[in-house]
Amino acid sequence: MALLDVKDLSITFGGLHAVEEFSLSIEKGQLYGLIGPNGAGKTTVFNLLTGVYKPTQGSIILDGRDITAHSTEEINKDGIARTFQNIRLFHKLSVIDNVKTALHREFEYSTFEAMFHCGRYASVEREMEKKAIEILKVFSLDTVSSILSSNLPYGQQRKLEIARAMATGPKILLLDEPAAGMNPNETAELMETISLIRDRFGITILLIEHDMKLVSGICEHLTVLNFGKILAEGDTKEVLSDPEVIRAYLGDDE
Amino acid sequence: MKKKINISKTSSQRLITYGMVIAAWIILEIFLHTGLMSSHLEGLLVPMAYYAIVAVGLNLCVGILGELSLGHAGFMCVGAFSSALFSLLTVGKIPDGLRFILALFVGVLFSALVGFLVGIPVLRLNGDYLAIVTLAFGEIIKNIINALYLGVDSKGVHVSFESLMALNMEPEGTVLINGAMGVTGTPHDANFTIAVILLLFALVIVQNFIDSKDGRAVMSIRDNRIAAESIGIPVTSYKMLAFTISAAVAGMAGVVFSHNIATLQSTSQYFGYNVSIMILVYVVLGGIGSIRGSVIAASVLYLLPELLRGLNKYRMLIYSVVLIAVMIVNWAPGVIEKRTEFFDRIRKGIKNGAA
Incomplete structure (x- = not known):
């Protein structure tokens, strides 16, 4: 059975059908791409999957459980983590604190212990620090752990956002244009990082991207959206050679 | 290695704050006991401490x-009146020291409860609703108690x-709140030293809270609510928690207030809108998010x-x-840069001097 099973998902804003009858089925461990022209509804799909918008119709099944009506916070608990197209870091917190914040569910102590720094506080904080450093190391951010996240260079901010999402221990990771605004070197590095976390954590990844080199380089399956509807789906190579897709999105040679 | 430096840096910053409060207390106590302080200034010490709280x-x-x-100021008012009533009712029945500690609990609990209740409808919303509702709350609570x-x-x-007559009391009954005349006869339990101890307590609690998992969650909501939700932070409950603690600390200041004044009246002078704004001025000018700055600004201003x-x-x-x-020293980016440079140079100078 598929890890994520989306059926007939639709949302309308007023009279606008932003997403219409969107279906998607992702197997565990897959690296899945969602592409399409600007305004096709890709980010809206992400917002539907993470509970930011409630769909007017359709269902989202994660690992056999219906999560369609869950709130954003519950959906993260269910196992979906995401990054944002426009980076949303906790800019006044340090790099490591950004990751520690995402570890809040895994490490437990009471508010009383927090206010008096007693009981489990010291040992749990130490464990948390260790785990956070471990995660930062995967993204080679451990050397900048104590600086303010807003002072990081752009590429590292994107990486930190992925690290923060990974820290919540998701089953599936949604990346919204991870390579946006990156130069070719940074994009190549990012591709490596994405493959690395997939192999290392055995995680399933769904990503939105405009960079075709990245998409054809790492995605095994693709869904193409156009005007809120699915235009094509299937194996990456087949989809990218589909004349419909070329006409709508990639542009033909004429 | 890095981790050690981090922890010692935050804790040394905190120790500086506590040290400053204690040093100020020692100096002021010396002035008090050597009679170098005018009685006018003497009367300002306790208010200075509770406004800092x-x-x-x-x-x-x-x-x-x-x-x-x-x-x-409204939460201060709740803390002041609830604790004053407790002390009035128990004076002579419970030993003095214990009574004040219990009064402290009562004041803090009541203001926390009221903070919680105010927060329930408001903190679910996003935007400046809290400012509007708390503004109204402060005025309402002040006027209700004033007429009670x-x-x-x-x-x-x-x-x-x-009116007092409408109470229909037996002649031997005690009047607790006499309308606009307020509460009289609250035992004079709080002095400058107790106020400073409570200020230190508030500092420890608030700093500890900030430097914990809960504090980080609260700050993450401040920095980006949508991202905080996306990593599974229960936004509303953390907002409620922080706001309730904030109200409780204000209530604690109210307890000091009511146990230091002869007649406790719910007037604009003490609990009005102006007082709330004045406290906000301390916070903004001391530096938003800088706890030490709040204490310094409150005292000086x-x-x-x-x-x-x-x-x-x-x-x-x-x-x-x-x-x-x-405002310029604390907020203008250019001045902040110059200031950091200046302090870095001093720090280097001290290091070189020591070597």
Whole structure:
């Protein structure tokens, strides 16, 4: 059975059908791409999957459980983590604190212990620090752990956002244009990082991207959206050679 | 290695804050006991301390949670009256020291509860609703208590909003709140030393909270609510938690207030809108999110206009110039840069000197 099973998902804003009858089925461990022209509804799909918008119709099944009506916070608990197209870091917190914040569910102590720094506080904080450093190391951010996240260079901010999402221990990771605004070197590095976390954590990844080199380089399956509807789906190579897709999105040679 | 430096840096910053408060207390106590202090200044010490406490509490709400509250004087009012009533009812029945500690609990609990209740409808919303609602809350609570007559006798509790006569009390009953005349006879339990101890307590609690998992969650909501939700932070409950603690700290200041004043009245002078704004000024000028800054700003900016009373009409002029100067030093990016540079140079100088 598929890890994520989306059926007939639709949302309308007023009279606008932003997403219409969107279906998607992702197997565990897959690296899945969602592409399409600007305004096709890709980010809206992400917002539907993470509970930011409630769909007017359709269902989202994660690992056999219906999560369609869950709130954003519950959906993260269910196992979906995401990054944002426009980076949303906790800019006044340090790099490591950004990751520690995402570890809040895994490490437990009471508010009383927090206010008096007693009981489990010291040992749990130490464990948390260790785990956070471990995660930062995967993204080679451990050397900048104590600086303010807003002072990081752009590429590292994107990486930190992925690290923060990974820290919540998701089953599936949604990346919204991870390579946006990156130069070719940074994009190549990012591709490596994405493959690395997939192999290392055995995680399933769904990503939105405009960079075709990245998409054809790492995605095994693709869904193409156009005007809120699915235009094509299937194996990456087949989809990218589909004349419909070329006409709508990639542009033909004429 | 890196980790060690981090931890020692934050804790040394905290120790500096505590050290400053204790040093100020020692100096002021010496002045007090050697008789070098005018009685006018002497009377300002306890208010200075409780305004510093409220400022610390408000900074948790404004600086850490990122929600504007314009009603912290109202929470002070709740803490002041609830604890004063407790002390009035138990005076002579419980030993003095214990009674004040219990009164402290009562005041803090009541203001926390009221903070919680105010927060329930408001903190689910996003936007500046909290400012509007707390503004109204502060005025409402002040006016209700101002109009309230409360007394007890053998038949039980009597409440009226009309007059003392309308209470219909037995002659031997005691009047607790006499309308606009307020509460009289609250034991004089709080002095400057107790106020400073409570200020230190508030500092420890608030700083500990910030430097914990809960504090990080609250700050993450301030920095980016949508991202905080996306990593599974229960936004509403953390907002409620921080706001309730903030109200409780304000209530603690209220307890000091009511146990230091002869007649406790719910007037604008003590619990009005102006007082809430004044406390907000301390927080903003001390630096939003800087707990130490709140304490310094509250102390200096409270004392200044009082000490300038001798200058009569120039008093507010000088006060406003000081406000602008503090604003520039704490907020203008260019000045902040120069300031950091300056302190770095001093630090280097000390290091070189030591070597």
